[in-house]
Every structure is written in C-alpha cells, then in structure tokens.
C-alpha cells in the first residue's frame with residue numbers, strides 16, 4: 403500500500419514501556435521524528451510538492467525557517483526542482499544550515515515571519531509554486547497517511563495525542579481517522595502557553611489571532627490556526643490542552659532518556675500529557691502519541707532551556 407512515489411517513509415509504530423508505565427495503559431508511539439528531514443512535515447509537504455511537480459511547477463518557494471522549510475527543501479531535492487526559502491533574521495544558524503544542506507537557496511529577510519512571507523509571495527513567478535506550511539488540503543491529505551499506516555497495523559488507538567501549530571497536522575490526523583472509519587477515536591490537541599491559538603479559538607468558537615508568540619516552542623507559533631482546524635475541532639471529538647514550556651522541555655529530556663530520540667519542545671508538548679497529566683488518559687484503553695519530531699533543536703539548546711525555561 404506504500405506509494406512508491408511518496409517522499410516520506412513508513413515510520414515505526416511501537417509500544418512504549420516507559421510511557422505505558424506512566425499512564426497505566428498501553429501508550430503507542432508513531433515515530434515520525436524518524437522521517438529523513440526530521441519531522442512528519444514531509445508527509446504533507448512531500449505529497450503537495452509531488453502533486454505540484456506533476457502540474458508543472460518549475461520552482462518551490464517557502465517562507466518557513468523551521469521544519470516546513472526543511473521539508474520543502476528535501477522534497478525539491480528529491481524531485482530535482484529548485485527551492486527558495488525566505489527566512490526571518492531570527493532564524494537559527496542550524497535551521498539555515500539544514501535547509502542549505504538540502505540544496506535549497508536561503509534568503510534572509512525581515513524581522514518577523516510575516517515580512518519574510520511577504521517577500522516570498524512577491525517572488526512567485528508564473529512557473530513557481532508557493533508552499534503553505536499548514537493551510538493546504540494537499541498537505542492534510544499527506545499527513546493523513548500517518549493514520550493509514552496505523553490502521554494497516556491493526557492497532558486501533560483509544561485516543562490520539564497530537565501537537566498543534568497552524569493545525570495542518572491535526573487536520574490530517576482527523577482526515578486519516580475519518581477515511582479509516584475511525585471517526586469515534588477522539589483526539590487530544592496540545593499547545594504550549596503563549597502559542598495556544600487553537601485552544602483560544604476552541605474556547606471562543608471562532609478564529610482568534612494571538613498578538614504575539616511568547617512560547618519557546620516557536621514551531622507551534624502560528625498566531626492563527628487554519629480555518630479547517632477550528633472546523634475539525636467542532637465536528638470531530640477533540641479536547642484541547644495547554645502545557646507550559648517547562649513541561650514541554652522536561653518531556654523532551656525524559657523522552658531522550660527513555661527512547662534515545664531528541665525532539666523539539668513542539669513535540670514535547672504532546673509527550674508532556676503522558677508524563678505529567680496521565681489522569682487525562684484514564685478513560686481510554688490506550689493512547690497513540692504522534693512523535694512529530696523536529697530537526698532544529700540541539701542537545702545544547704535543550705539543556706539551556708532546562709536550566710532556564712523562558
């Protein structure tokens with residue numbers, strides 16, 4: 403069933419003894435941290451890039467200094483299509499190096515992502531395709547393959563735990579659950595304080611735009627989630643939870659010790675539910691944590707945050 407043209411790989415699905423012990427019930431991990439570009443993003447972005455390539459795209463343009471930019475760069479290299487990524491001045495040297503390592507051109511412009519995004523969009527010419535990091539149905543379709551793989555394994559989770567930035571991953575998970583006839587499987591969506599744009603929107607019943615992102619989990623830092631994410635939370639059984647930066651960072655450290663995989667605080671937010679709030683899972687027979695990964699965090703940075711979160 404694996405699509406040979408797909409740019410992502412099928413990732414391991416394992417039961418975690420350590421997390422199961424915390425939760426008192428089986429906790430399974432979908433290890434998308436092991437995707438070649440370091441995060442699940444290649445599922446959706448790879449699917450979108452493949453489709454746009456078939457429609458004749460001559461160049462891909464992105465404005466993400468994070469995992470989405472790395473995924474576009476990776477996809478472009480695989481498809482032999484040039485990639486330009488415009489990033490703000492605040493982007494780390496490591497993130498820029500990871501994008502360049504995939505052969506993409508990096509342009510540094512603007513103090514904030516908004517400014518880099520404006521430049522990126524203004525550079526789009528006739529044969530170019532602009533890639534949105536989370537608000538594109540093709541991206542959601544690609545992310546949904548994660549649930550297809552879980553369904554193929556025969557394990558039906560009692561609940562799925564997933565981190566939310568702009569909501570593309572969450573929309574894909576819901577799509578995947580629905581297309582595998584698992585509409586009854588609820589989702590716990592997690593964000594960090596200061597990047598909680600979905601939690602606030604769910605509470606208000608309409609899309610809320612944050613004034614600023616104050617969490618260190620910048621990967622979750624979409625000031626406004628996509629419309630589809632709010633709509634999904636209203637049609638699919640969904641609970642929203644917000645954790646502190648400290649809890650997210652601490653979960654990354656525990657996960658490194660338990661599973662020897664380094665993930666970003668963006669991913670730590672989901673792991674923190676199991677490590678710190680296992681009572682959240684009491685009513686479910688089992689849980690599946692989407693280990694979404696993240697390539698821009700280093701061990702040194704994680705240690706610095708652990709000493710001094712925010």
Ligand SMILES: *Cc1c(COP(=O)(O)O)cnc(C)c1O
Nearest residue numbers: 469567568569570571668695696
């Ligand atoms: C992009 C990303 C997220 C959030 O995904 P959205 O589709 O923006 O909600 C979470 N974790 C990691 C590691 C990411 O790269």
